[in-house]
Amino acid sequence: MNSIAVCFVCLGNICRSPSAEAVMRDLVERAKLSDRIVIDSAGTGNWHIGDPPDERAQRAAKKRSYDLSALRGRQVVVDDFARFDLIIAMDDANFTALTMLSPPEHRDKIRMLMEFATRDDSRVVVDPYFGGEEGFETVLDQCEDACEGLLKALRAQLIV
Ligand code: 4NP
Secondary structure, eight states: OOOEEEEEEESSSSSHHHHHHHHHHHHHHHTTOTTTEEEEEEESSSTTTTOOOOHHHHHHHHHTTOOOTTOOOOBOOTTHHHHOSEEEESSHHHHHHHHHHSOGGGGGGEEEGGGGOSSOOOSSOOOOTTSOTHHHHHHHHHHHHHHHHHHHHHHHHOOO
16 A cells, blocks of 8 residues: 655745644545645745744634644755645745755755646635735635645555
């Protein structure tokens, strides 16, 4: 039985990528695939290492029954490119930062989250940090859409 490891990446690892991590974990648990799909998140920046997710992200997530409270910010490290099968960026700046950090042989593991969305045709998950509460709802809507598509794509790769 094979397994797949996925890491969601944004800038701070306190808003978008922990939200994606929680949404994906919920989908994977409900699909009874927790032992086959490893999920993590990280930030390209170092400002929020060790911090819990932004309170606005936690509040918005809680309304949809996702619990972000145990997550803590960490920064992407070069070893992540060997450890994970997919490194999934939220926006173009994350994608560029990951591409610059990645060993060349792992660069094809870097993808954009919204590639996997089927309802929302946005190319990126916009940073909600400097905006209002509604930005955090949009992030969750986008994560729910894209993570469903991602799970479908991963199922196709898992040999049962
Ligand atoms: P995230 O949001 O990348 O979705 O976690 C941000 C969090 C913090 C900052 C920027 C974006 N910041 O500038 O500290």
